[in-house]
Amino acid sequence: MNWKDFVYQEVIDHCNNTGSKTFSLQELLNAKLATFQAFKPENHHIKEKIRQQLQFLRNDNLLSFLDNSGNYTLLGVLLDDEKSETAAIDLTRETAERREYLVETYVRKAKWAKQAVELFGHHCLFHGCSNTFLREDGTSYIEVHHIIPLCQGGEDRLWNLSVLCAHHHRMAHFADISTRMTVEKILLNEVATRIER
Ligand SMILES: [Zn+2]
Ligand SMILES: [Zn+2]
Structure with a gap:
């Protein structure tokens, strides 16, 4: 080798x-x-x-x-936790960005997902949004999001992690470019403020 x-x-x-x-x-x-x-x-x-x-x-x-x-x-590699939790989805057929969205949506046990929920809780960070529902286990449903996608130079660090409801998470990935940039800016600010506290 x-x-x-x-x-x-x-x-x-x-x-x-x-x-x-x-x-x-x-x-x-x-x-x-x-x-x-x-x-x-x-x-x-x-x-x-x-x-x-x-x-x-x-x-x-x-x-x-x-x-x-x-x-x-x-880049482009799934860690073991991510692999096991997304095993039911054929990620090889997805583009890098959509793959990232799907992994974020389904993975709960990876360190980055746990860290974000521990720090930010179960409430969507987008402008005081209160959109959620209870899971069978009694916890509020929330999705973890990399503000700048890893495939675009983002990192797996707290400054780049956030929690969003399902609607705003889709918006962050699939809205038009100017909306996505606005969401990115709002989240980077919100997270920076919370990390400093
Ligand atoms: Zn995301
Ligand atoms: Zn929301």
């Missing part, structure tokens, strides 16, 4: 372990340094080697990189 394939495999493993598709180079090295060293014991510049491989993976559109935060986000 070459360096790039090996690093890619270990990145997916790391993301499965943390339950998030976003990671920094340092987090990856903290978790995987010994694994990388064992792969090529003769290499004495592991950190630079890994940085270079992440750049190659980014060129292949397997990762995205946000310069403002130093984090990488895994």
Whole structure:
């Protein structure tokens, strides 16, 4: 196996372990340094080697990189939690954006989904919207949404997570571009305010 394939495999493993598709180079090295060293014991510049491989993976559109935060986000791959919870849907037939919407709608156990509901609760963040219904288990129905989709450079981090009712979630994904931009702006502001509190 070459360096790039090996690093890619270990990145997916790391993301499965943390339950998030976003990671920094340092987090990856903290978790995987010994694994990388064992792969090529003769290499004495592991950190630079890994940085270079992440750049190659980014060129292949397997990762995205946000310069403002130093984090990488895994693209186009489902983590184990997401795979098991969306097993009934054939996601291979969907476009990247619609796939993201479907995964967000059906996945409840992934770390990003739990974090968002813990922080934001069960009320739609769109302008005090109160649209919800009770599930069989007594909890209010809510959907978790990545404000900037991962496939468009968003991250699996709190600043980019939100909770929406089913109607506003569809709006955020499928409305005309100016409506979608407005929703994005409202949510980024709302979430930034709540995180600071
Ligand atoms: Zn969404
Ligand atoms: Zn709503």
